[in-house]
């Protein structure tokens with residue numbers, strides 16, 4: 001007889017939620033129902049994932065081995081998808097990081113050991129206004145296409161994806177897991193900025209960092225070269241400090257994402273024409289050969305789900321409600337949110353870690369349940 005599968009209700013259908021749903025289903029040990037206000041193809045400032053660039057450029061500190069593992073696992077999966085799965089919208093390209101002012105005591109990033117073709121850019125090859133640069137092979141993801149691919153993979157393994165707004169963590173536990181009305185065993189929270197206000201989570205470390213982007217096309221004859229090029233350019237002060245960040249990320253449909261801004265605490269939906277102009281000017285100033293004839297298609301803005309103290313990837317056993325005989329109902333409650341500017345590039349690693357965290361708590365769940373059964377007989 002097939003072993004009983006654990007039932008998972010999962011909140012959130014961004015890249016974090018769908019990647020986690022897929023990782024759980026891939027083990028064959030869980031059934032998964034995803035519930036979310038926003039689903040792939042929706043465009044809303046409260047749903048970050050469709051707005052991302054999204055390229056792989058790890059920001060993990062040299063000492064942060066956990067974040068490095070999340071990013072490395074994702075790079076390996078994305079590289080595999082770029083080689084084998086055109087439907088996923090992932091492609092290889094040449095990454096360039098440029099500094100207007102050479103950082104003092106520059107230390108090569110940790111990812112030098114996993115990306116192919118890492119090297120410092122010789123002075124003669126640097127664009128005007130750049131003192132220092134590195135280059136390496138990386139990947140870029142067509143974000144809206146990848147979300148649809150993930151959703152399709154979830155469906156293909158029997159997962160359900162349903163639109164619903166959830167009022168609290170407890171309310172997630174009360175959503176019937178299937179048509180028979182079964183209760184879930186496991187709750188997973190991938191609600192990103194929603195975690196700030198969601199009762200039962202209420203994580204005040206969460207805050208939005210607005211990013212405005214501009215989507216352009218280049219003339220057809222430049223596309224073969226432009227689709228090979230992704231960059232980040234840092235002005236003095238760095239992107240996370242007072243400085244500006246400028247980036248270019250092509251998508252496999254011929255569109256190119258130009259960025260950007262890092263506006264902490266701003267939730268402004270209105271597009272600033274001045275910012276659009278400034279972004280285009282900075283990109284054209286860096287690579288006039290590729291972008292001086294670019295056509296602007298549209299400008300948009302998204303909110304990075306930032307978290308003071310870093311991403312929250314945890315699991316524990318919690319008693320959220322009571323059954324008819326007034327004994328507590330226990331659930332494994334897992335969290336995977338707060339990815340800020342790296343939600344795509346860490347997505348596979350964070351999803352895999354969430355699965356491990358859940359599996360580590362299953363024995364404790366069974367113990368809690370056994371003691372609840374004993375209590376109910378007293």
Ligand SMILES: Cc1cc2nc3c(=O)[nH]c(=O)nc-3n(C[C@H](O)[C@H](O)[C@H](O)COP(=O)(O)OP(=O)(O)OC[C@H]3O[C@@H](n4cnc5c(N)ncnc54)[C@H](O)[C@@H]3O)c2cc1C
Nearest residue numbers: 013014016037038048049055166192194211302343344345
């Ligand atoms: C301009 C920009 C550029 C970026 N570039 C990159 C990049 O190059 N590389 C990279 O790795 N990352 C990049 N990012 C960051 C990346 O987009 C995010 O980290 C990632 O999308 C976060 O995904 P998520 O699934 O955690 O959140 P979201 O996509 O916001 O998903 C949250 C989900 O939770 C649901 N939800 C929340 N509360 C509730 C509730 N109460 N009830 C029901 N549903 C709820 C929402 O409806 C949604 O489905 C960029 C972001 C921006 C804005």
